[in-house]
Amino acid sequence: MSEVCARSKILEAAGEVFAEKGFKAATIREICTNAGVNLASVNYYYGDKEQLYLEAVKLSHPGRLGEGETALPEDIPVAEKLRVFVRGLLDRLAKDNDSSWQVRLFRREIIQPTPFCRETLEEFFRSRFSVLEKLVEEILPPGSPAWQRRQICFSIIGQCVYFRAAKNVVSMVIGDDEYDSHYNTENLTEHILRFSLCSLGLQKPFSLEDRPLEDRFDAEIGA
Amino acid sequence: MSEVCARSKILEAAGEVFAEKGFKAATIREICTNAGVNLASVNYYYGDKEQLYLEAVKLSHPGRLGEGETALPEDIPVAEKLRVFVRGLLDRLAKDNDSSWQVRLFRREIIQPTPFCRETLEEFFRSRFSVLEKLVEEILPPGSPAWQRRQICFSIIGQCVYFRAAKNVVSMVIGDDEYDSHYNTENLTEHILRFSLCSLGLQKPFSLEDRPLEDRFDAEIGA
DNA sequence: ACTTGTTTTAAACACTTGTTTGAATTACGT
DNA sequence: ACGTAATTCAAACAAGTGTTTAAAACAAGT
Numbered sequence: 314m315s316e317v318c319a320r321s322k323i324l325e326a327a328g329e330v331f332a333e334k335g336f337k338a339a340t341i342r343e344i345c346t347n348a349g350v351n352l353a354s355v356n357y358y359y360g361d362k363e364q365l366y367l368e369a370v371k372l373s374h375p376g377r378l379g380e381g382e383t384a385l386p387e388d389i390p391v392a393e394k395l396r397v398f399v400r401g402l403l404d405r406l407a408k409d410n411d412s413s414w415q416v417r418l419f420r421r422e423i424i425q426p427t428p429f430c431r432e433t434l435e436e437f438f439r440s441r442f443s444v445l446e447k448l449v450e451e452i453l454p455p456g457s458p459a460w461q462r463r464q465i466c467f468s469i470i471g472q473c474v475y476f477r478a479a480k481n482v483v484s485m486v487i488g489d490d491e492y493d494s495h496y497n498t499e500n501l502t503e504h505i506l507r508f509s510l511c512s513l514g515l516q517k518p519f520s521l522e523d524r525p526l527e528d529r530f531d532a533e534i535g536a
Numbered sequence: 537m538s539e540v541c542a543r544s545k546i547l548e549a550a551g552e553v554f555a556e557k558g559f560k561a562a563t564i565r566e567i568c569t570n571a572g573v574n575l576a577s578v579n580y581y582y583g584d585k586e587q588l589y590l591e592a593v594k595l596s597h598p599g600r601l602g603e604g605e606t607a608l609p610e611d612i613p614v615a616e617k618l619r620v621f622v623r624g625l626l627d628r629l630a631k632d633n634d635s636s637w638q639v640r641l642f643r644r645e646i647i648q649p650t651p652f653c654r655e656t657l658e659e660f661f662r663s664r665f666s667v668l669e670k671l672v673e674e675i676l677p678p679g680s681p682a683w684q685r686r687q688i689c690f691s692i693i694g695q696c697v698y699f700r701a702a703k704n705v706v707s708m709v710i711g712d713d714e715y716d717s718h719y720n721t722e723n724l725t726e727h728i729l730r731f732s733l734c735s736l737g738l739q740k741p742f743s744l745e746d747r748p749l750e751d752r753f754d755a756e757i758g759a
Numbered sequence: 760a761c762t763t764g765t766t767t768t769a770a771a772c773a774c775t776t777g778t779t780t781g782a783a784t785t786a787c788g789t
Numbered sequence: 790a791c792g793t794a795a796t797t798c799a800a801a802c803a804a805g806t807g808t809t810t811a812a813a814a815c816a817a818g819t
Contacts, residue, residue: 319796337560340775340776340777341776342775342776342777350797351798351799352777352778352798352799353778353779353797353798353799354796354797354798355777355778356777356778357796357797361777361778362777362778423705426704426705431708434708435708438705438708439709442709452742452743453742453743457742460710460714460717460718461727461742463710463714464718464723464727464731465731467698467699467706468695468727468728468731471694471695471697471698471702472690472691472694472695472698474698474702475690475693475694475695475697475698476690476694479694479697481649482646482649482661483690485654485657485658485661486661486662486686487683491686495683495687504684504687504691505691508687508688508735509735511734511736511737511741512730512731512735512741512742513734513741513742513743514734514740514741514742514743515743517737518734518735518737518741519675519676519677519680519684519688519735519736519737520675520676520677520680520736520737520738542767563805563806563807564806564807564808565806565807573767574766574769575768575769575807575808576767576768576769576808576809576810577766577767577768578808579807579809580766580767584807584808585807
């Protein structure tokens, strides 16, 4: 198609294949075929497969992209900020994502980090996590311990990741119909947000009245 | 050590190696070496690698083991039942588990199912899920839609799976010290249980008083 | 002791993988 | 046009994989 040099053609094809199959299952032969270059070109331009993968992941880093999603709107209620965060994360993790390989490859690294680019990912995780942590800190009472705050953050993140990563398991249990109708990004955002806001006391719990009180609030847990 | 036939020696060694490295990365050569049998024995006794894996997974199925953890105690409050469920799941998913390869191999299949034994797993998932679903049904108001109930179930399961499966990410963000002190099975059980019970209205939310009310309950979400 | 069927063995096969090689081709400055 | 460097290419290499083979060793029945 485009008249670009072989080096970038390789990287483009490699990103696509790596995003599709992962590091191990992707083969240099397929990458070179798709790129329309000779088999030896990968080693000529990038040294070996591992360095090629690292270059691809570096290019997939959202910091390098102009997505600028790390900044949350300022002048909205904290619950709304949380919704933006949850939807953003779900979007990024969306399985049926026909977006660029950068997004898909980076999602791969989020869900199953390879040992090659640990530091590249670590920086991303920390920065994203701190956004959520500040958000939860706004909600929790001032005296709350930091470890508890972080556990809550991971509970929120965990739901997002699980719903996306375990699509197979979910649809295996509930069937494809219900999955299609209740597990798109919109549905999941609302559910996870509500589930989490209830815990945080910003929304009424799923079950409030119309239940007998004898077995309510009587689990001797925590405080 | 023990004087058993080659067939079972292979299965034993295979279970160990499969649990450690997964299907793809495990090699027949390593299995046979560990079992102390000839390389060709796997194909002689089991046909091929795939069938051997399937036999190992079948043997790892908790239904086949005498663990009998599917039955929850009857005469305890529903919140306690949920705790038993959560702890049981966390136990089964525990990363640093020096237990038998059966448990570790089955955990592997739970987190990353291989296409080989889909039906074997499907039965397990459904049965376990229905236990949790009945439990949640007890808590929710009678009119609640089924899809919502199931979403809640997956939110609970998702937390358990994520905290266990994403240990690398978690400790990468918060450091090993905090992980060791606040993310063992006991801590996680209490946290996930509380986070979930809050949502379900069986426990007071993390934040109730001592916060300004202006940004509380004002997210126009759900009902 | 001989036969028959089962198990074990070493070797090879067929295939895929990442990587290297050395010659052929191209690009480009002089 | 020439010469040098960069690039491309087909081919092979080396290591690893699951699998097959055919002969050897063994066990058991008669």
